[in-house]
Amino acid sequence: MEKKSYEHISLERARALAAAILAKAQYSDEHASSMIQNMVDAQAQECHSHGLYRLLDCYNAAKSGQINLTSQPVVTDHAASVVKVDALQGNSLLAFEKGLVLLAEKARANGIAAMAINNSFHYSALWWEVEKISDLGLVGLAMSPTLPFVAPYGGIKPLLGTNPMAFSWPRPGSDPYTFDFATSASARGEIEIRRRRGETLPPEWAIDSEGNPTTDAESAMSGALLPFGKHKGSAISIMVELLAGSLIGDLLSCQTAPLNTSDTKNITHGELIIVLDPACFGVSYESAEGLFKEIEAQGARLPSQRRRTAKQRSDKEGLLISSELLQELDQLAKD
Amino acid sequence: MEKKSYEHISLERARALAAAILAKAQYSDEHASSMIQNMVDAQAQECHSHGLYRLLDCYNAAKSGQINLTSQPVVTDHAASVVKVDALQGNSLLAFEKGLVLLAEKARANGIAAMAINNSFHYSALWWEVEKISDLGLVGLAMSPTLPFVAPYGGIKPLLGTNPMAFSWPRPGSDPYTFDFATSASARGEIEIRRRRGETLPPEWAIDSEGNPTTDAESAMSGALLPFGKHKGSAISIMVELLAGSLIGDLLSCQTAPLNTSDTKNITHGELIIVLDPACFGVSYESAEGLFKEIEAQGARLPSQRRRTAKQRSDKEGLLISSELLQELDQLAKD
Numbered sequence: 311m312e313k314k315s316y317e318h319i320s321l322e323r324a325r326a327l328a329a330a331i332l333a334k335a336q337y338s339d340e341h342a343s344s345m346i347q348n349m350v351d352a353q354a355q356e357c358h359s360h361g362l363y364r365l366l367d368c369y370n371a372a373k374s375g376q377i378n379l380t381s382q383p384v385v386t387d388h389a390a391s392v393v394k395v396d397a398l399q400g401n402s403l404l405a406f407e408k409g410l411v412l413l414a415e416k417a418r419a420n421g422i423a424a425m426a427i428n429n430s431f432h433y434s435a436l437w438w439e440v441e442k443i444s445d446l447g448l449v450g451l452a453m454s455p456t457l458p459f460v461a462p463y464g465g466i467k468p469l470l471g472t473n474p475m476a477f478s479w480p481r482p483g484s485d486p487y488t489f490d491f492a493t494s495a496s497a498r499g500e501i502e503i504r505r506r507r508g509e510t511l512p513p514e515w516a517i518d519s520e521g522n523p524t525t526d527a528e529s530a531m532s533g534a535l536l537p538f539g540k541h542k543g544s545a546i547s548i549m550v551e552l553l554a555g556s557l558i559g560d561l562l563s564c565q566t567a568p569l570n571t572s573d574t575k576n577i578t579h580g581e582l583i584i585v586l587d588p589a590c591f592g593v594s595y596e597s598a599e600g601l602f603k604e605i606e607a608q609g610a611r612l613p614s615q616r617r618r619t620a621k622q623r624s625d626k627e628g629l630l631i632s633s634e635l636l637q638e639l640d641q642l643a644k645d
Numbered sequence: 646m647e648k649k650s651y652e653h654i655s656l657e658r659a660r661a662l663a664a665a666i667l668a669k670a671q672y673s674d675e676h677a678s679s680m681i682q683n684m685v686d687a688q689a690q691e692c693h694s695h696g697l698y699r700l701l702d703c704y705n706a707a708k709s710g711q712i713n714l715t716s717q718p719v720v721t722d723h724a725a726s727v728v729k730v731d732a733l734q735g736n737s738l739l740a741f742e743k744g745l746v747l748l749a750e751k752a753r754a755n756g757i758a759a760m761a762i763n764n765s766f767h768y769s770a771l772w773w774e775v776e777k778i779s780d781l782g783l784v785g786l787a788m789s790p791t792l793p794f795v796a797p798y799g800g801i802k803p804l805l806g807t808n809p810m811a812f813s814w815p816r817p818g819s820d821p822y823t824f825d826f827a828t829s830a831s832a833r834g835e836i837e838i839r840r841r842r843g844e845t846l847p848p849e850w851a852i853d854s855e856g857n858p859t860t861d862a863e864s865a866m867s868g869a870l871l872p873f874g875k876h877k878g879s880a881i882s883i884m885v886e887l888l889a890g891s892l893i894g895d896l897l898s899c900q901t902a903p904l905n906t907s908d909t910k911n912i913t914h915g916e917l918i919i920v921l922d923p924a925c926f927g928v929s930y931e932s933a934e935g936l937f938k939e940i941e942a943q944g945a946r947l948p949s950q951r952r953r954t955a956k957q958r959s960d961k962e963g964l965l966i967s968s969e970l971l972q973e974l975d976q977l978a979k980d
Contacts, residue, residue, distance in 0.1 A: 389925050391726045392756035421727035422759045422919065426926055449892065465943035469936075477884050487887070489880035521943075539874025545824035545948045546881075548940070549812050552822070552933055557784065559927035562936055584757070584919065590724050591761055592894035598887055601804075601897055605883070608800035608856075613880045 317636065318628035324350050324362060330643040331365045335372035337401070338380040344403040348434050353629045356620035359499055360435040363635055367433055368401075369642060377401065377431050377578075383408045391416050391423040394558075397430030399578050405430050406439050406583075413585055414446050421590040426558035427581040432456075436476030437490035437614065443585055444478035444486035452476045453550045454581040455563040460494045461534035463544035466521025468534040471563030472497065473550035480588070482595055487602065489613040493547035494535040501530050514540075554582040652971065653963035659685050659697060665978040666700045670707035672736070673715040679738040683769050688964045691955035694834055695770040698970055702768055703736075704977060712736065712766050712913075718743045726751050726758040729893075732765030734913050740765050741774050741918075748920055749781050756925035761893035762916040767791075771811030772825035772949065778920055779813035779821035787811045788885045789916040790898040795829045796869035798879035801856025803869040806898030807832060808885035815923070817930055822937065824948040828882035829870040836865050849875075889917040 319327075325346055332342035345368065353361030371377045381400030385408050388394040393413045397405035405427045416423035436452045443450030456471035476490035496515045504511055505527035516530030517523055524530055537543035555562040560580025588595075602612060624630065654662075660681055667677035680703060688696030706712045716735030720743050723729040728748045732740035740762045751758035771787045778785030791806035811825035831850045839846055840862035851865030852858055859865055872878035890897040895915025923930075937947060959965065 389756035390754065391758070392925060419725065420755060421724035422757055423726070424757045424921065424926075449888070462940045462943065462945040465940065465945035467943060469939050469943065477880075479884075479887050487883070489877075489884070491877050491880070493877075538877050541948065542824075542826050542828075542873050542878070544945075545812075545826070548822070548936070549814075549824070551936055552814050553784070553921075556929050556933040556936070557921065557923055557926045559929050562932050564936065564939065565932065586759065586888070586892065588892055590727060591759075591892045594891050594894050597897050597900065598891040601883070601886055601891070601899065604804050604899065605797045605800065608797065608802060608804065610797040610800035610879075613876065 315633045316630050317633050319631055319636065320628050321350065321354070324353060324629050324631075327639055327643055328362060328365055331369055331639065334643065335369045336379050337368070337372065341379065341381075341401050341404050344407050345401060345434075348403050348438050350629070351438060352435060353631065354621055354624040355617040356624070356630060357435060357437075357617065358632070359497075360433075360438075362629075362631060362639060364433055365639055365642070371431065371433075385409050385412060387412060388426075391420045393423065393425040395425065395427045395430075397427055397578070399429050400431065402427060402430035402432040402581060403434055406442075406581075410442060413583065414443070414448060417448055417585040417587045418590075422584070422586050424585070425583045426560075427583070428558060428560050429578045430581065431578050432581060435490055436474050437478070437488050437617075439583065440476045440478035440490070441486055441488055443583070444480040444488070447480050447482075447588070449480065449586040449588060450476075450478045450583060451585075452581060452583045454554045455551050455561065455566075455579050457577065458563040458567050459498050459535050460537060460547065460563075461517055461521070462548065463537055463541045466517065466534075467519075469564050470494075470537070470544075470547045470551060472535065473547045473554075473563065475546065475550060479598065481599065481602070485614075485618050487598070487612060487614075491538075493537055493543050493550060495538045495543070496535060498531075498535060501527050501535070505531060554580050558582055650968045651965050652968050654966055654971065655963050656685065656689070659688060659964050659966075662974055662978055663697060663700055666704055666974065669978065670704045671714050672703070672707065676714065676716075676736050676739050679742050680736060680769075683738055683773050685964070686773060687770060688966065689956055689959040690952040691959070691965060692770060692772075692952065693967075694832070695768075695773075697964075697966060697974060699768055700974055701977070706766065706768075720744050720747060722747060723761075726755045728758065728760040730760065730762045730765075732762055732913065734764055735766065737762060737765035737767040737916060738769055741777075741916075745777060748918065749778070749783060752783055752920040752922045753925075757919065757921050759920070760918045761895075762918070763893060763895050764913045765916065766913050767916060770825055771809050772813070772823050772952075774918065775811045775813035775825070776821055776823055778918070779815040779823070782815050782817075782923070784815065784921040784923060785811075785813045785918060786920075787916065787918045789889045790886050790896065790901075790914050792912065793898040793902050794833050794870050795872060795882065795898075796852055796856070797883065798872055798876045801852065801869075802854075804899050805829075805872070805879075805882045805886060807870065808882045808889075808898065810881065810885060814933065816934065816937070820949075820953050822933070822947060822949075826873075828872055828878050828885060830873045830878070831870060833866075833870060836862050836870070840866060889915050893917055 383405035440450035518529035566577035775785035853864035901912035
């Protein structure tokens, strides 16, 4: 049983640390800038798995040579309501940033628009992207395939990705309604943590290599994760493969496996983002606010509430980071 | 414990029976025509709860006076990628049919388009609508609020609808990939059936009127259904309320309750349909087909497979219908 110690660092120190490591890895300034913003935001919201921890991934990815560190994403005005962005094997965040302006413009002009990002190395959480959309007063829905760790419902081996789906709804004068989750019952990282701690898994999280249900974390790691919500979550996960893979002519999760030639698993794939303009549809923000109020009045939480609370804490106290990770990052920046 | 007997009827007899009852209820020929097509299709695919059984609902709805039986839905070319249809308190199917031509045209011209249907009485399954879209070689995603029977995850009382979401992906030369499900763990009808049979419910289906988990069907009926897939299904259900309610300026599920002045629960609400044109996005149908093949090779089933098998059976043997329902419908048509 591990016991981690944590400490607080300032926003400035976090940014400087990230900048030093990304520069050392030879990411272009533009790429580094969007990545720093993203990772520091995630750290401040205590999404540790998408926070500064990812600097290690991004550093290793750069060293593996599989990622384009200086790519200039190519934004194409593809159709009246479609933006296409070719990330050219570079990080997804700059591709998203470069395409967002035109995407928002099209959504405002036409009511709804979509952006397909192709050939991108995607390591970041989708909530960050859909909240950039709701920050503009628009509604965002984003999804992407990942790596094949998940068996379809009723199946016996890995095929689907953990395929996240994220949604953000702007709330005038308030934080948006945002959800962002894997369409698997759990993240692979959660199973790894329980394996290291010697804990058993909840039922319905995983199957073993024979396709039988298991609560043993070791067996699960060599078997497959299961979709959330049985056949329904599985159907949604397949939809993500279809929309953010086949539809946009990019890789399915299962197609990434044979391409994975390094330990860092830096496979580039696609992402689909759909944006709707509430103003065009005749939105009633009042009814949405009424719904949120009723949900909270029942004692239920809105999704992302944990992130909001962490952000408030971070604004006051600084960014919480594990001492072990901080030491590792400091070392990497210095070496 | 009830034991039902079933028999087979021809397509022609089913159509004639539906036509007689809808004419008697005074639906316009245009409304009746779309409703007959829909109900007979559902019966042929053995979706009994959306099949000829709905003739009773539609008849009672007509008698209650809450539904416009002769409305001519108003289709508006609202924005470059948005169609709006006002169903004028009439049945949703004619509204869908009338708007679909322009919706498909916009999706083909612009890559993506949306249709908002307002003020519609919606009793039909969404798979039928999204398959009309995939029949055109387009991808369809549809959703709508319903009536407030479902508590949000972590909540204690009904607030959300059973909020169905349906998706259809065209498969050249084959039946489309389609899913259509309630975002509740179960349908209210399934709980009612178990109540009548004196059976207990699976865990995680429902809570009692105090907000406590229950497996007792009687307590569940006076309590609330639960969303599928815990907080994730709940978040999706809320998204359906926002997109097909607030966004399009129509009712949330919880707003229908006070308006429900008759036993027939014929509340009109909205629906949102999003259509994408695969040809515009650079689709790879091959990768999608490869995925479906892998899913089936694992012994997992694609969604809607039960419907396809039933359809083949019905084409050969006629439409399966419960003798009790047939008698009731025959009587209603004759009276």
